[in-house]
Amino acid sequence: MSQLNPGDVGVFVTLGGFTSDAESEARNSETRRITLIDRSDLFDLWVRHYDAIPAQDRQLLPLKPVYYLITDGSDDQDL
Numbered sequence: 001m002s003q004l005n006p007g008d009v010g011v012f013v014t015l016g017g018f019t020s021d022a023e024s025e026a027r028n029s030e031t032r033r034i035t036l037i038d039r040s041d042l043f044d045l046w047v048r049h050y051d052a053i054p055a056q057d058r059q060l061l062p063l064k065p066v067y068y069l070i071t072d073g074s075d076d077q078d079l
Contacts, residue, residue, distance in 0.1 A: 001025070001029075001032065001034070004032045004034075005032075006031035006032065007031065007032070008032055008033075009032070009033045009034075009035075010032060010033070010034045010035070011034075011035045011037060012026075012034065012035070012036050012037065013037045013038075013042060014036075014037075014038060014039075015038070015039045015042070016039075017038055017039070018036050018038060022036065023036060046061055046063075047063065050063055
């Protein structure tokens with residue numbers, strides 16, 4: 001954050017998660033806009049924008065749909 005000037009926008013990405021201090025600092029920064037992206041957020045963004053990602057880049061994390069039926073549970077037997 002020391003590299004961000006007042007009015008700058010920062011994006012921090014991690015697969016390991018953020019400490020509560022980091023989250024608090026990002027939330028309470030008055031002169032810098034900071035977005036924290038963790039593993040879950042990164043995956044959600046990848047899925048949401050997958051069709052807009054160039055095919056070559058999609059190969060970094062290829063996705064394939066998996067279809068399954070959901071029952072209401074009234075017919076389920078103990079498995």
